[in-house]
Amino acid sequence: MKLYYCYLDDATVGRLQGEPSWPLNWRATDKSDKADALLVDLDRPPSWLAECRRTRPTVPVIFVTDADHAGRLEFGLSDVDPTQLNKLLKGVESIADALAQIPNTVRETIAGDPYLAMAAYLWTRERRAKLELDRHSSGGYRYACEGAVPRAREVLINMAHAGYLGREVSEAAHCCPSCDSLQVLLRDTCIQCASVNIREETLLHHFSCSHQGHESAFLQSSGDYVCPKCRQTLRHFGMDYDKPGSIVSCSSCGHQSAETQIRGRCLTCDKRFDIEQSPRQALYDYVLNEVGVHALFRGRFTTAALTDILEPKRGLISPEVMAMMVSKFAAVEKRYGIDSALLKIEFDQNAEIAQNGSLEQRVKLITAVGQELARLRTTDSVAYHLGQLLILLPGCNEQGLNRIISDFETIVRDMFGDETVAALRFSKHSIQDPLPLAA
Ligand SMILES: [Zn+2]
Ligand SMILES: [Zn+2]
Ligand SMILES: [Zn+2]
Numbered sequence: 001m002k003l004y005y006c007y008l009d010d011a012t013v014g015r016l017q018g019e020p021s022w023p024l025n026w027r028a029t030d031k032s033d034k035a036d037a038l039l040v041d042l043d044r045p046p047s048w049l050a051e052c053r054r055t056r057p058t059v060p061v062i063f064v065t066d067a068d069h070a071g072r073l074e075f076g077l078s079d080v081d082p083t084q085l086n087k088l089l090k091g092v093e094s095i096a097d098a099l100a101q102i103p104n105t106v107r108e109t110i111a112g113d114p115y116l117a118m119a120a121y122l123w124t125r126e127r128r129a130k131l132e133l134d135r136h137s138s139g140g141y142r143y144a145c146e147g148a149v150p151r152a153r154e155v156l157i158n159m160a161h162a163g164y165l166g167r168e169v170s171e172a173a174h175c176c177p178s179c180d181s182l183q184v185l186l187r188d189t190c191i192q193c194a195s196v197n198i199r200e201e202t203l204l205h206h207f208s209c210s211h212q213g214h215e216s217a218f219l220q221s222s223g224d225y226v227c228p229k230c231r232q233t234l235r236h237f238g239m240d241y242d243k244p245g246s247i248v249s250c251s252s253c254g255h256q257s258a259e260t261q262i263r264g265r266c267l268t269c270d271k272r273f274d275i276e277q278s279p280r281q282a283l284y285d286y287v288l289n290e291v292g293v294h295a296l297f298r299g300r301f302t303t304a305a306l307t308d309i310l311e312p313k314r315g316l317i318s319p320e321v322m323a324m325m326v327s328k329f330a331a332v333e334k335r336y337g338i339d340s341a342l343l344k345i346e347f348d349q350n351a352e353i354a355q356n357g358s359l360e361q362r363v364k365l366i367t368a369v370g371q372e373l374a375r376l377r378t379t380d381s382v383a384y385h386l387g388q389l390l391i392l393l394p395g396c397n398e399q400g401l402n403r404i405i406s407d408f409e410t411i412v413r414d415m416f417g418d419e420t421v422a423a424l425r426f427s428k429h430s431i432q433d434p435l436p437l438a439a
Contacts, residue, residue: 001025004096006062006089007035015041015064020082026089036096037062037089039077042069057110057117057148058099058124060092072134074144098124106299115159115301117149119292122165127288129156131170133182139175140183140268141283156286163363164292164301167284174278176266182283183267186275188248188260194272195252198260202246206234212244291363310389313370314382322383322390323435329394330431341396342429343404344436345369345389353416353423361416365423368415372408390435401428 001024008028013020020039022028029035032052040046042063053061062075062085070076075088099107102120110116122129122145129143129152137146146152159165173182190198202215204225211229218225218234225234225241234240249256262275288296295301310316317325329340353361373382373391381392393401405426412421429436 003027004036004089004093005029005031005034007032007038007040009040009046011044011046012039012041012064015044015079016077016082017080018082020077020085023086023089035059037075037092039064039085041065042073042076053148054150055111058095058120059148060095061147062088062092072136074147094126095124103297103299106297109299113301114149114151114155115164116296116299118145118152118155118159119164119288119296119301121145121148122286122288123293123296127293129165129286131283131285133171135183139180141171143286159292159301160284160286162301163366164289164295165286166289167286169282170285171283172280173283174264174275175281176264176269176271177273177277178271179266179269181266181268184264184278185267186262186264189263190248190250190253190255191257191259191261192255193250193253194261194263195250197251198248199251200246200248203244204234204241205244206230206232206241208232208240214247214249215243289363310366310370310373310382310384313367314373314376317381317383319383319385319390319435322381322392325381325392326431326435329392332394333431338395339397340431341393341398341401342431342436343391343393343401344427344429345391345408346425346427347388347423353420365412365416365420368411369408369424372411375407376404392431398428 004026006022006026006028007030009030032038032046032048033056037060038049038052039062040049042065049061053059060075062077063070063073064077064079065073067078067080070078075092077085077088099120102110102123106116107120110120125144129145132142132144133140134142143152143156145156149155156165160167171182174184174186175182176184187196188198189196203212204215204218205212206218206227206229209227209230209232211227213228215225217228220226226232227234232240237243245258247256247258248260264273264275264278265271266273326342332338333340347366353365369389373389376382376391376393379394380396383390383392391404393404396404405428408424408426409421412424427436
């Protein structure tokens with residue numbers, strides 16, 4: 001039986017109004033740095049807790065608190081019902097198990113790198129950062145990882161941009177343009193004076209005298225309609241009169257219009273704003289993808305996710321090594337007349353897929369390129385530098401080079417269509433020239 005350990009101190013036990021129930025395979029310990037879970041009083045957290053979470057961001061912290069609060073936490077134990085501890089501990093076993101899968105050498109470095117900390121956190125939480133609406137949290141929502149990883153929201157966004165996380169739309173909102181809160185009132189207002197004091201009124205049209213006005217002006221206490229202009233009683237809808245629509249009247253400025261305008265008011269900072277100032281914004285769940293898992297297990301995150309996708313498919317050499325090899329093959333070319341070619345592939349950051357493509361699409365494109373690279377001969381070498389791939393093809397003539405380019409273009413065209421082919425810019429270079437790499 002695998003044993004797990006839960007940190008417990010006397011102060012926490014004192015808070016509980018009853019005896020906590022333990023699963024058979026869990027033991028209490030007073031060694032917080034070795035524990036698989038920490039059980040602490042939310043109102044009186046031990047002084048070392050913040051430092052402990054910083055060094056072990058994945059460790060599940062079960063906070064003992066009042067029943068109301070308990071449900072809002074990732075792991076909350078109501079002080080009046082400690083029997084729930086059993087269930088909570090069973091639930092966090094998978095976190096300890098997932099953490100144990102991460103290589104030791106990586107585990108030791110997690111605390112120093114927010115990207116690693118976030119990836120490890122997500123890895124132990126079924127890979128997902130789930131958006132929870134919460135009026136007590138900044139902006140009106142929260143992610144559980146915010147308690148564990150510093151600057152968590154920023155880290156999530158950066159990692160998604162770098163291709164380590166996938167995004168799934170969880171909610172959409174018109175957030176406050178001033179404080180970003182999603183807790184806003186959105187309502188119809190007068191297009192003239194922005195007043196919310198408006199009312200919609202049905203229009204009535206009297207055929208015989210052509211008078212048109214508000215229904216309320218026709219309506220008598222008896223329930224009959226009498227035309228305010230000609231004093232005739234209107235009897236039959238469609239014969240005497242009809243209702244051509246409605247109109248909005250503003251009680252503040254008297255403006256009448258068929259239209260209203262949606263305006264917002266922030267419940268957090270009281271800012272009033274036009275809906276145009278707050279375009280519809282998607283709020284996301286983030287999911288650690290294969291690229292992210294790969295980077296986590298190697299213990300290395302860079303903002304150039306590209307190399308992380310390419311590397312497993314085709315070993316990359318550094319630009320320095322590439323420069324050395326090019327000069328050697330340039331000498332061979334000169335002395336023995338054996339031609340070599342240098343191909344540069346640039347990922348055009350202005351291309352449609354780079355600007356508007358989803359992360360999945362971009363990762364798919366780079367993966368496709370990686371697959372083509374993997375098909376090259378073992379004598380070929382590939383280097384990556386700032387969005388550019390350099391491929392050294394010893395003994396390759398013009399014809400061979402053109403075929404390689406056309407193979408790349410074909411696979412990209414088949415997967416994404418013509419437009420995306422432009423996202424990859426190919427250029428041929430002589431190996432007698434300096435390396436065509438941007439600084
Ligand atoms: Zn009339
Ligand atoms: Zn008005
Ligand atoms: Zn606001």
